[in-house]
Amino acid sequence: MRRTKKDPKPQNTSLGLADIDQEIHIASLKRQIEDMSGVSFTPPGRRLDPTLEAAFLERVLAFETAPRGTHFAELTRTGVVMPGPDSMTDAEIAAKLTEIVTKLAERRVFLYSTNHLSDRELYTLLVTRVFHEETTLMPPDPDSACHLDLLGGCSDADTRIWLKYYADDEERDRWRRDFPEDPIPAHEDPPYHRDASLPQREY
Incomplete structure (x- = not known):
């Protein structure tokens, strides 16, 4: 009698109930x-x-x-009072900035590119313009964050400040190649070193 190998058991390729759910x-x-x-939604890249x-x-x-609103309204709702900068001393502004960045971090909102601004300049920019821009107000989530880059507007002024204070040699060279007609300011170290001490997202 001829002997043959047993046929392998058929693989169960069907999805389980949990997979179907x-x-x-x-x-x-x-x-x-x-x-x-x-519009039809397709996640980026290959199937996750x-x-x-x-x-x-x-x-x-x-x-x-998520609802729309402003960071100014959200901070006010949590009890942060933000007086006009002209009514505050330098020490009061420094203390208020500490309170603000702490409250923002609790809501997973983080500031960047502040080293070219004094405390007074930063506070004035935040409470008179940045915090009044409408944005999506996401609930705090440890796996996500809102990044407030003060040079994120990509205006000509923002670009000049970035090239002057923040861009490294490689980035400046790349900009020079890509935009040969654009003047590039001489590099200067930023006058302040605040960014390193600001709350940051932990990855």
Whole structure:
């Protein structure tokens, strides 16, 4: 009698109930995002692990459904009083900035690119302009953050300040190659070193 190898047992490739629930959840999240945005939503890059994809989509949906408002109103709601800078001494402004950045960090909001500004200049910029710009108010989440880059407006003035105080040699050379007609200011060390002591997101 001819002997043959046993056929391997068929592999069970069907999804388990938990996997099916996850796929239904992902499809529901995509549909909600598409309904809100009016466009077909496709996560960037290759297909993520379903757990990671669901977490990513949940954050996208949370952002899309979060209320709009201002940081000034949110800080005021938490009890931060922000008087006009002309009514404050330098010491009072320094103390108020410490209070502000601490409260912002509690809400996962972090400041960047402040080293070219004195305390008074920074406080004035924040309470008269930056904090009054409407933004999406995300609930505090340890896995996410709002980054307030004071040079993030990308205006000509912002670019000049970045090139002067913040861009390293490689970045300045790249800018010179990409924009040969743009004048590049001579590098100067920023007059203040505040950024290193500001609360930062922990990755």
